[in-house]
Amino acid sequence: MYVVVAGAGKVGANVARSLLRLGHEVTLIEQRRDRFERLEDEFEHQVQRGDATELHVLEHAGLARPPDIVLALTGDDEDNMVICQLAKEKYGVPKVIARVNDPRNQAHFDLLGISPTVCATSSIMALVEHEVPEHDLIHLLELRKENLEIVEVLIDRDSPSAGKRVEGLELPEGARLISVMRDGQAVVAVGSTMLESGDQVLAILEPGKEDELRRVLLRT
Amino acid sequence: MKALIIGCGRVGSSTALQLQSEGWDVVVVDENEDALSRLGDHWPGTFLVGHGIDTDLLREAGIEDADAVVAATDGDNTNIVIGEVAEKRFDVKCVVVRVLDPARAEFYAARGMRTVCPTQTAIDTLLETVRSCEVPVVRTTA
Numbered sequence: 163m164y165v166v167v168a169g170a171g172k173v174g175a176n177v178a179r180s181l182l183r184l185g186h187e188v189t190l191i192e193q194r195r196d197r198f199e200r201l202e203d204e205f206e207h208q209v210q211r212g213d214a215t216e217l218h219v220l221e222h223a224g225l226a227r228p229p230d231i232v233l234a235l236t237g238d239d240e241d242n243m244v245i246c247q248l249a250k251e252k253y254g255v256p257k258v259i260a261r262v263n264d265p266r267n268q269a270h271f272d273l274l275g276i277s278p279t280v281c282a283t284s285s286i287m288a289l290v291e292h293e294v295p296e297h298d299l300i301h302l303l304e305l306r307k308e309n310l311e312i313v314e315v316l317i318d319r320d321s322p323s324a325g326k327r328v329e330g331l332e333l334p335e336g337a338r339l340i341s342v343m344r345d346g347q348a349v350v351a352v353g354s355t356m357l358e359s360g361d362q363v364l365a366i367l368e369p370g371k372e373d374e375l376r377r378v379l380l381r382t
Numbered sequence: 383m384k385a386l387i388i389g390c391g392r393v394g395s396s397t398a399l400q401l402q403s404e405g406w407d408v409v410v411v412d413e414n415e416d417a418l419s420r421l422g423d424h425w426p427g428t429f430l431v432g433h434g435i436d437t438d439l440l441r442e443a444g445i446e447d448a449d450a451v452v453a454a455t456d457g458d459n460t461n462i463v464i465g466e467v468a469e470k471r472f473d474v475k476c477v478v479v480r481v482l483d484p485a486r487a488e489f490y491a492a493r494g495m496r497t498v499c500p501t502q503t504a505i506d507t508l509l510e511t512v513r514s515c516e517v518p519v520v521r522t523t524a
Binding site: 238251274 | 435436437457458459460462463466467470471483485486489493
């Protein structure tokens with residue numbers, strides 16, 4: 163597989179190193195002179211110096227072949243977006259993966275149809291939510307293309323939904339329960355499923371409906 | 383008529399002042415608050431400090447009812463992303479994006495973006511001016 167990696171910071175250089183170890187062909191592009199010089203000994207001709215949003219730099223790195231995949235891993239979100247657009251639309255690269263540095267820019271990547279993306283901050287926050295018990299609604303999965311998300315909710319004794327059937331809940335428009343986990347056993351949530359204290363409930367919903375769902379399941 | 387100018391350097395500030403004098407309601411955004419001085423001592427419009435791809439800031443600047451957005455920061459890619467966001471998310475009808483790199487300007491122009499490339503303009507003008515000098519052709523002898 164031929165991979166072009168734009169941005170040779172810690173992330174880009176380590177990804178390139180790992181790909182090379184797996185036997186793939188890699189070209190790494192780095193704009194900063196000091197960083198490039200430090201990597202030249204290790205990567206030799208496989209690292210090139212230049213701005214990966216300039217067409218002649220991309221072409222020198224073989225974008226016209228085109229590569230099987232382009233990884234936009236610079237520390238600048240706008241650069242990563244432009245690299246992905248050029249790779250996909252100008253050179254017909256079949257697959258791009260972009261790094262999101264500032265999670266607030268995620269919406270821009272989505273708007274431009276750049277997917278998949280990886281955001282370290284968002285991943286860490288998702289783990290924090292999962293690990294810290296006071297977050298009563300845990301984000302498990304974001305289905306970005308579908309604009310849906312899957313969350314987990316823990317029903318406790320005081321929850322208004324404890325002792326009620328799913329069909330008796332006034333779930334918000336755009337939210338459905340998927341399953342109920344009780345004593346290590348999961349069942350698919352249907353209308354007649356009774357919720358009890360201690361249940362772990364999975365729900366699928368449109369982003370932004372969390373508070374409404376929380377109100378119905380957890381608080382009066 | 384309302385215009386948003388992102389980037390208050392030489393180009394952005396002059397564009398803002400000119401539009402304002404032509405009766406536009408102008409909001410200027412720049413990362414650096416010192417850039418306000420480029421708008422003179424009596425800037426009657428709004429000036430906001432922040433990054434031009436920050437959606438909250440764009441909303442605060444009134445992008446939702448802007449008739450025109452000019453992206454003129456010193457970063458080509460920042461301008462391109464501002465242009466995409468203004469067109470696709472906020473549906474602004476007149477979006478003009480400054481791109482210094484002629485290759486990227488051409489690529490985005492072909493996709494329908496209104497790009498302005500000062501580098502290309504300079505190249506064209508320089509060539510035209512040299513040609514207009516009518517330097518006599520020197521015949522080389524065989």
